Amino acid sequence: MRTVKEISELTGISVRTLHYYDEIGLLKPTEKSDAGYRLYDDRALEILQQILFFREFDIPLKEIKAVLENPALERNQILQMQRKMLVAKKERMEHLIASIDDILKGENKMDFTIFTKTEVEEMFQTMLEHMPENMRNIAIKEFGSIEQWKKHYMEVVSSEEMQKGYAKVVEWYGGKDKFLSVARTPVSKEVAESYNKRIEAILQKLIAKQNCDIDSFEVKELVGEYGFVMKQLAQIKEEKGFMMAQTQYYRNEQIKPMIDEKYGEGASDFFAQAIENYYKVK
Numbered sequence: 001m002r003t004v005k006e007i008s009e010l011t012g013i014s015v016r017t018l019h020y021y022d023e024i025g026l027l028k029p030t031e032k033s034d035a036g037y038r039l040y041d042d043r044a045l046e047i048l049q050q051i052l053f054f055r056e057f058d059i060p061l062k063e064i065k066a067v068l069e070n071p072a073l074e075r076n077q078i079l080q081m082q083r084k085m086l087v088a089k090k091e092r093m094e095h096l097i098a099s100i101d102d103i104l105k106g107e108n109k110m111d112f113t114i115f116t117k118t119e120v121e122e123m124f125q126t127m128l129e130h131m132p133e134n135m136r137n138i139a140i141k142e143f144g145s146i147e148q149w150k151k152h153y154m155e156v157v158s159s160e161e162m163q164k165g166y167a168k169v170v171e172w173y174g175g176k177d178k179f180l181s182v183a184r185t186p187v188s189k190e191v192a193e194s195y196n197k198r199i200e201a202i203l204q205k206l207i208a209k210q211n212c213d214i215d216s217f218e219v220k221e222l223v224g225e226y227g228f229v230m231k232q233l234a235q236i237k238e239e240k241g242f243m244m245a246q247t248q249y250y251r252n253e254q255i256k257p258m259i260d261e262k263y264g265e266g267a268s269d270f271f272a273q274a275i276e277n278y279y280k281v282k
Contacts, residue, residue: 001030001039011048026065027051053082088118117158119180124153195233202226203271207263210270214277223278240279247272 021027029038054064143149206222231239250272259268
């Protein structure tokens with residue numbers, strides 16, 4: 001058993017902070033001596049190490065307490081969670097160091113990297129787990145295997161062009177942490193499939209208006225509905241930037257042929273123009 005003073009000297013945490021952790025129920029002493037002094041065993045010290053780790057990432061004490069008290073999370077799960085956070089931080093630090101080295105060498109490069117390799121891998125895994133089965137099967141067939149699909153995803157998302165795009169996405173969500181929070185807890189497969197069916201129905205109606213003026217009420221009404229659904233699906237407050245990014249998607253040289261094959265010749269350009277026209281005055 002160790003006293004508060006000994007724990008303080010061992011970890012660098014003040015006695016006052018340890019007392020506060022006890023008061024809020026974050027780190028209770030293992031027992032108290034006959035004289036009323038707090039005493040801590042090795043298990044308590046291990047919990048304190050976990051608390052200090054989370055604090056290193058500026059996670060609020062309330063959230064740390066919720067994680068540590070979660071009965072569904074075992075010790076190894078918490079350690080795995082912490083390891084992922086450390087790896088991500090390590091990658092960010094290495095990236096920053098490399099950028100500084102480039103500047104010191106006179107190579108003043110603009111760096112647009114938003115997400116680390118670990119974060120991109122997590123995004124792919126989350127997408128894979130929540131993607132509707134039919135869409136997942138199509139992708140696997142297209143790339144030959146999940147491994148090849150993941151390799152392609154990592155290369156595309158890690159590219160400078162995509163990272164620039166994600167910088168805008170992060171801005172729409174109000175910060176990287178907010179975006180990652182939404183990305184890690186997406187809507188269920190059932191809900192996603194429901195949204196996808198609704199979007200498909202809208203696009204089918206929209207392409208039927210291809211010969212109409214893009215400034216017509218019929219076209220604008222459908223684009224507005226499209227934006228509303230995408231706003232709900234993406235869980236964002238304002239969809240304009242998101243929808244304008246969709247125009248880049250429709251004009252992508254690799255995507256255009258697939259869109260035109262599915263909806264008819266010129267569909268990709270029509271979708272892009274209709275969206276641009278709707279949001280340019282909003």
